Amino acid sequence: MxxxxxxxxxxxxxxxxxxxxxxxxxxxxxxxxxxxxxxxKTYKIRYGLLTKSGTKVLSGNYDVGSFVATNTTTGETFDTYYGGGFQSLPAYSEGLPEGTYEFYAMQGQGGWLGYGSVTSTVSDAQVDTDGYVTIYIPIAWEE
Incomplete structure (x- = not known):
């Protein structure tokens, strides 16, 4: 009971x-x-590549493992986490807070391309007419 x-x-x-x-x-x-x-406030990032000849590329498949953005002040890292192999461009990332970032691409599985980095500020001033901050990662070398 x-x-x-x-x-x-x-x-x-x-x-x-x-x-x-x-x-x-x-x-x-x-x-x-x-x-x-x-x-x-956060921003949507659109990733492309910058060829060795200086051409901006937003289409095609490339040997990219992942695109990464590291906040230069806080050290916080944002990764597209696609992992491995070939990726189609453009690649996208959402949710980056305003700030200055070092952007780079990780080498893919094939190892046919190497990438440099670019430092850029993410803010309202960089948003294009499509609503993205577009970042072009330079190709440093290719086989």
């Missing part, structure tokens, strides 16, 4: 907690989250 009393009290307690939240509490929490999100 004691067990059934404990179970009943637990159910009543759970129901009390569950019904204590109001719609207003949920709206307040959603507003707080949206204020925090707007305070930390």
């Amino acid at each position: 004691n067990i059934s009393i404990i179970k009943s009290l637990a159910i009543v307690g759970f129901a009390t907690v569950l019904t204590s939240f109001t719609t207003t509490d949920v709206v307040k929490n959603e507003n707080l989250i949206s204020k925090e999100a707007s305070a930390s």
Whole structure:
């Protein structure tokens, strides 16, 4: 009999907690989250390559393992995580906060291309008409 009393009290307690939240509490929490999100604006990055002759490339398949952006102030790294082999261009990354980054590409599985890096600022001023900050990673060498 004691067990059934404990179970009943637990159910009543759970129901009390569950019904204590109001719609207003949920709206307040959603507003707080949206204020925090707007305070930390993020950007969409579009990656391309810059050939040794200086041509900007935003299409085709290349031996790229991954594209990486490292914040020069915080050291935080953002990676496209495509891993290995050939990738189609353009490649995309979302969620980079405003700041200055070193951008580079990791060599793919074939090892036919080597990449340099470029340092660039990500901000409203760099957003193009398509809504992206476009970064061209230089090809340093190729076989």
